[in-house]
Amino acid sequence: MSLLARLAPHLPYVRRYARALTGDQTTGDHYVRVALEALAAGERVLDPNLTPRVALYHVFHAIWCSSGAQLEGPADDDPAADDTTRRLMRIAPRSRQAFLLTALEGFTPSEAAQILGADFAEVEKLISEAQAEIDAELATDVLIIEDEPVIAADIEALVKELGHSVVDIAATRTEAIDAVARKTPGLVLADIQLADGSSGIDAVKDILARFDVPVIFITAFPERLLTGERPEPTFLITKPFQPETVKAAIGQALFFHPRKASRQAA
Numbered sequence: 001m002s003l004l005a006r007l008a009p010h011l012p013y014v015r016r017y018a019r020a021l022t023g024d025q026t027t028g029d030h031y032v033r034v035a036l037e038a039l040a041a042g043e044r045v046l047d048p049n050l051t052p053r054v055a056l057y058h059v060f061h062a063i064w065c066s067s068g069a070q071l072e073g074p075a076d077d078d079p080a081a082d083d084t085t086r087r088l089m090r091i092a093p094r095s096r097q098a099f100l101l102t103a104l105e106g107f108t109p110s111e112a113a114q115i116l117g118a119d120f121a122e123v124e125k126l127i128s129e130a131q132a133e134i135d136a137e138l139a140t141d142v143l144i145i146e147d148e149p150v151i152a153a154d155i156e157a158l159v160k161e162l163g164h165s166v167v168d169i170a171a172t173r174t175e176a177i178d179a180v181a182r183k184t185p186g187l188v189l190a191d192i193q194l195a196d197g198s199s200g201i202d203a204v205k206d207i208l209a210r211f212d213v214p215v216i217f218i219t220a221f222p223e224r225l226l227t228g229e230r231p232e233p234t235f236l237i238t239k240p241f242q243p244e245t246v247k248a249a250i251g252q253a254l255f256f257h258p259r260k261a262s263r264q265a266a
Helices: 003-022 025-040 052-065 083-090 093-103 109-116 120-137 149-161 173-182 200-208 243-256
Strands: 141-145 165-170 187-190 215-219 236-238
Touching: 003 025, 003 052, 003 083, 003 093, 025 052, 052 109, 083 093, 083 120, 083 243, 093 109, 093 120, 093 243, 109 120, 120 243, 141 149, 141 173, 141 200, 149 165, 149 243, 165 173, 173 200, 187 200, 187 243, 200 215, 215 243, 236 243
Parallel strands: 141 165, 141 187, 187 215, 215 236
Antiparallel strands: none
């Protein structure tokens, strides 16, 4: 199989990553092109011990780190940059790489370590540092839709640990709508099956019809959302959940949402 054929399925994704990493489409595409040219000329080779996708990102990083990380300028000075790009570019390059590789590209921390030429512990530390910066900047008001008191309390503790405020805990669709009427949240964490037999899915639909807020579903019934018959949620966590999974999803949901979430006035 030719080099191009091996890499073709992965090129759209490495271009997406390069654009997010550099904060600019033209610059990102340039570094991808330079990486491909280096491979074609034999100046760089894909590591045979890595999967083709991981090996391609590894080569891209070798190219970018030799110049790109040192040459980038602040996105805050670019009037064309959106909120997400500005936030990304404020994160230190190494932490930004680890965060994007795992949050945007879906690599495991072990794969990210292979790409970055780092060890697992360093990558976890870099991700935590990026997550801390994100959480501090994007503190917001959170609505929890959950009918199990113990689970709701656990989620509330996680939310507060990240520096966010909990505006309400709703156990039914009606309570959720009433809570939003009192104060607009910047993030919604929702179960699917609620106390009175009502649906968290319907509650979220009602909320999204009025407000543009990111939503994370936390449910024991993921099959009710992953049907392929309608738009599926970007963030879906299965119960029983790991605290770190919820924390990461909160940071990612707020970070990548098109409209920056901000703390609402009381």
